[in-house]
Amino acid sequence: MIKHTTNFVVAAALCLSSSALYAQSTIKGKVVDERNTAIQGATITDIASKKQVQTDVNGLFEFPSNENTVTLQVQYIGFETKTIQANISGLTTIQLTPSSSQLNEVVVTALGISREKRSLGYAVQEVKGTELQTRPTNALSALSGKVAGLQVTTSGGNMGGSSHVLLRGINSIAGNNQPLFVIDGTPIDNTDLNSSATINGSAGKDVGNMIQDINPDDIENISVLKGPSAAALYGSRAANGVILITTKRASKGEKVDIAINTGLDFENIVRLPKRQQLYGQGYSTNFQTQNINGKDYKIVDYASDESWGPKLDGTPVLQWYNLNPEDEANYLNPTPWLYPKNDVNYFFRTGVANTNNFSIAGNSGNTNYRFSYTNKNVSGTVPNSSLDRNTLNFSGGTQLGKIKVTSNFNYIRNSSIGRPWTGASNRNIILEAFQWGGVQVDYKILENYKRADGTPIAWNRTGWQNNATDEATRFIDNPYWSAYESYMEDSRDRFYGNIGLQYDVNNWLTVGAKVHGDIYSFQSQDRIAVYSRSQSQYEESSNKLNEYNYEFSYS
Known part of the structure; x- marks a missing residue:
């Protein structure tokens, strides 16, 4: 883009006359806002002489001057500064515009x-x-x-x-x-x-x-x-x-x-609370043995809600999900006693x-x-x-x-x-997992939280043989049961x-x-x-x- 600038030089004749005498005049004005409401306390400055006055309660001001026309600057907090030409004829009304930049103060x-x-x-x-x-x-x-x-x-x-x-x-x-x-x-x-x-x-x-x-x-x-x-x-x-x-x-x-x-x-x-990953559910480090249908099985202390039990060393045992007759694939089929692949972190999404x-x-x-x-x-x-x-x-x-x-x-x-x-409730997932939970519990398996008849499938129960619908849960609910049912x-x-x-x-x-x-x-x-x-x-x-x-x- 090419910018073209034209400069004009204006010559003026200055006439001096010792016989001319000017009397002092008064410039009057009123300062208002965008609603034409009077502004009290606005500052009026004569650009040439630097003299200042302020508006009264009615927004009015008077400015003595030896000139017929003066350049005034009008200022008030929250409004844009305005510069005008004022003369001695009549009342000059000055309307100020609100300033978004000054309103920051x-x-x-x-x-x-x-x-x-x-x-x-x-x-x-x-x-x-x-x-x-x-x-x-x-x-x-x-x-x-x-x-x-x-x-x-x-x-x-x-x-x-x-x-x-x-x-x-x-x-x-x-x-x-x-x-x-x-x-x-x-x-x-x-x-x-x-x-x-x-x-x-x-x-x-x-x-x-x-x-x-x-x-x-x-x-x-x-x-x-x-x-x-x-x-x-x-x-x-x-x-x-x-x-x-x-x-x-x-x-x-x-x-x-x-x-x-x-x-x-x-x-x-x-983050979640840290917990040990070496020992599983129970109060004794040894498994109990139970004869079921003529065969001996190692079983878990199902009625406990703490993990002071046997070491998680892979020993085949009957875990809680191996005791449900409805699950033909896992029923009475021992699985390794290990820290789960899907621990409590799996529950959260x-x-x-x-x-x-x-x-x-x-x-x-x-x-x-x-x-x-x-x-x-x-x-x-x-x-x-x-x-x-x-x-x-x-x-x-x-x-x-x-x-x-x-x-x-x-x-x-x-x-x-x-x-x-929240709090000390047996349906609070933090307590279910860390205070009253078995370390070896696999939360992906817990997702299957109820039977076809609507009764819960619990990882803790009164004993291996107890599948009674109203007595199966010993201490705390399956967290998925809490989430979807309670x-x-x-x-x-x-x-x-x-x-x-x-x-x-x-x-x-x-x-x-x-x-x-x-x-x-x-x-x-x-x-x-x-x-x-x-x-x-x-x-x-x-x-x-x-x-x-x-x-x-x-x-």
Whole structure:
């Protein structure tokens, strides 16, 4: 490309006259924003003389000058700097345009109020939505290591387990130490729906706490307000600090933005407890001998749940899967006493989480909008575990004369099956394998976990001869039986958001009102199957919440 530049030289005649005398004049003006609302405190600078004045409460200023026309520079935090030519005739109105670059120095504090970061009297730290690229099921887990003094403890991985957040340590021994979560000005409930046994770590299934409903794809930034001073406007519930989440909005300008994002996460068990591989199930290092149908067989101490038994040296023995008459190929057919080719690692699989997001945002005249839909499908690391989540988000606003209407609505639908067992339960795979499990058990053979009549096939039983359906399992269930027969299903519908009105009474007073709501309904169906080691049972539970907050403001 060839660039051609033409230079013009203009000659002007300078006339001097000692008889000319100019009186001092006053240049008057008003500074407003894009809504024609007066801006107080804007700085007006005369480029030539470097003199400065500031606008008053009505956005007005007066600038004395000896010239009929001057060049003025107008500056105000959060807006683009503007340079204009002003003269002494009439009132000059200067409209400023918001600046996205300068807004980086402005943070959102309580009740959605924006403040200059350096003017705050308390600690605040921000995390941008772009830093949550891992798009976890629980968005709060992505904050780990990103905020000073913030400790995040999570469980359950992509299956949406509990997440506990501490700001600057524990303030109460027996009370709640969780910070308050606020999304676009709406306080969000973060109840832990687990049973007391699960919370204390003794037993149960981890269904998670309510903050996991936040969709990472809709987050613009997260501000962490530390300490009671930062959260004074939210009352005593914010004594442990506040985590403010701001969702995405349409960008400035007459345009439409369409975005499609997809992601695929893989989850694997990083490590498991180490265990010895030399001795198998039993309490004695010697096998017992049993005559069955006129033939002597070496048999295992089937009624034990620990591995202090005979050395795994390949001795042919009748193992648990050699005692089922239904299995003609293996029945009474001794197999080598060895450490298995498929140990407990075989039970776990690679978890896969697929996330797809579609969003459209735009501005048209005085109206802006953004709509987003996200679908997340998760297959857990444990068999028969999955989670499906659908999220809808809408935010928008419009200016109708002196009235401005804003809204933000979110709907989340969760459904899952096979939440992982926790604590000291005989259906917790870690205890099944490492505390109460036989070292020699082959988990690939365990996959065939029940007979044709629906009764379980157990690796531990009261004795070699005991095939009774309701007495066969001695200590713990087959982990595949736990996964496919004694599982939990749960679902949750949640709606939260706000709608607000602002009215410009005059050029110095604006009043506003906003209603915030958080509503959800949680249902679960839990079961322990008939023929399980524990007492069989079926349980349904339901939790519902309706919380509304009302806000009135003026400025």
